[in-house]
Amino acid sequence: MPAFRQESALYTICSAAVVLNVIGVNWVYQALEEYSYITFVSVLFKVLGLALMFLLVRNSGDVLWYGLVTVVSSFGSAIFNFLRLRKLIDLYPCGNWNFRRHLYPIFTFFFMSVATTVYTNLDTVMLGVMKNNEVVGYYNAAIKIKIILVTLVTSLGTVLLPRLSYYYEQGKEKEFLSLVSKAFSFVLLFSIPCCIYFSVYAKPVVEFLSGPGYLPAVAPMIILMPTILFIGLSNITGIQVLVPTGRETLVLRSVILGAVVDFLLNLILIPSLGASGAAIGTLCAEFAVTLLQFWYLRKLLTTIIRSIEFKDLLIMLLVSIPVIWIVSNLRMSKLFCQLFISAVVYFGICGLVLLALGEKIINSIIKRILGLLLERN
Structure with missing residues (x-):
């Protein structure tokens, strides 16, 4: 080309x-x-x-x-x-290789990686072909913020995967379910406040990181924010549950569905909506992947959902959302000051509410930090 x-x-x-x-x-x-x-x-x-x-x-x-x-x-x-x-x-x-037993899982993971790469990069490629580099630049300004947040959300999955695989192989179902439940709680408690904050402060965030010339990236960024939640959840169901339990072919099916949905919606929406159309395609693709994996694990998720403290999450949102609305109406001359103060206030309130409610993950983090400090002293 x-x-x-x-x-x-x-x-x-x-x-x-x-x-x-x-x-x-x-x-x-x-x-x-x-x-x-x-x-x-x-x-x-x-x-x-x-x-x-x-x-x-x-x-x-x-x-x-x-x-x-x-x-x-x-x-x-x-x-x-x-x-x-x-x-x-x-x-x-070493010789005497037995490749045959490894070929099926290797190619399953290979095609899974290919399908994931296609639908996570297809939007940018199609934007460049169907529009121009300027639109791609605006879209990438929104994407890079999403990538940072997704990396933080999914980092827990990388850490937990070996341990989850070990628990499953050893038949430790109780420990396996407990760890998966904690992973779900972490994703919900971290990704939902992030989605809200970076949607409310999309304009100043884009302006601070990329400059005032990239303000057309605000709308795609807001559209992309829910993908942080969807990717975090599908990372648990796919990489942390389906893969360790030997059902990686189901993950492959879900990411192929995501690639198809992304391609078709990009084809329809990019000509008229540009970067926002690509963002909608990505959002729908991630939702489709998550939804299909949830369907595969519907019985297991019924057990896990019961152990998640949704009440704490709801109370945190009811308290923090009015706070961010009030703070967002305060006018400050410096973008950095605006973002720093709003982030400290908003996420600080979220943390304090969860701490006051005795949320298990927050309490375990606080205990770990205090334990490390006491050891050093």
């Missing part, structure tokens, strides 16, 4: 991410639950990427440097992972 061919140098730089992702074997360290190492290396390269961004990216003509910095910050840790792998396993031709 001519539009892609014009950016061949940028695509060549970014394609290094494919190789780095393969040799990075991050899944090995996740399976061994070496999260302190993963976090350290990831933060190290994120800081390096931030420093390089300020040093190398000065204007719109530095797009190639921007691509290189993005690859380094996101995938540079793969080199460390590969070199450190020698401390964990011996790399040598």
Whole structure:
């Protein structure tokens, strides 16, 4: 395609991410639950990427440097992972391989990854083809905020997956259900307040992070906010429940449904609505994935839902929503001050309400922090 061919140098730089992702074997360290190492290396390269961004990216003509910095910050840790792998396993031709038993699950996960990648990136690609780079720029300004929040919500799933797999293999059903229930509570308590806050403050957030020229990104951002909740929930039902219990083919079916829904809605809505149409397509795709996975797990979810403290969530929302409405009407000259004060007040109120109600997850976090402080003293 001519539009892609014009950016061949940028695509060549970014394609290094494919190789780095393969040799990075991050899944090995996740399976061994070496999260302190993963976090350290990831933060190290994120800081390096931030420093390089300020040093190398000065204007719109530095797009190639921007691509290189993005690859380094996101995938540079793969080199460390590969070199450190020698401390964990011996790399040598062992022979007598039995690939056949692994082929079915490997291809299931492969197609699952392909389908997920298609429907999570299809909106941007179709926007570029059916509209222009300007619209893609507005949409990406909304997407990057969503990605940050989704990463925070789904990070718990990465940590819990090895433990959930262990509980299932050992037949520890009670511990398995308890951990899944806590994951649901975490997603609900974190994602719903985030959806509300970033919907109310969509305009100042976009203006602060991307500049006043990106205000057309406000509407797509508001439309995309509920996807934080849907992705958080489907991450639990899919990655934390269906995969450990050996039903990854059901996850594959759900993400294929999401890809089809996203493609069809993008085809219909992008010509008339542009970035907002792509956002609607993504929202409906994520909802479809979540809904289908909920249907597959309807019996199990009936048991889990009973243990979730919806009353605490409802009271938190009834108290915090009027607070954010009042704070949003306060006019401040500095965007940073407006966002900082509103975030501290709103999320502070949410935390205090849950603490006062004795919500289990908040109490366990507070106890853990106090325990660490006492140990140091």
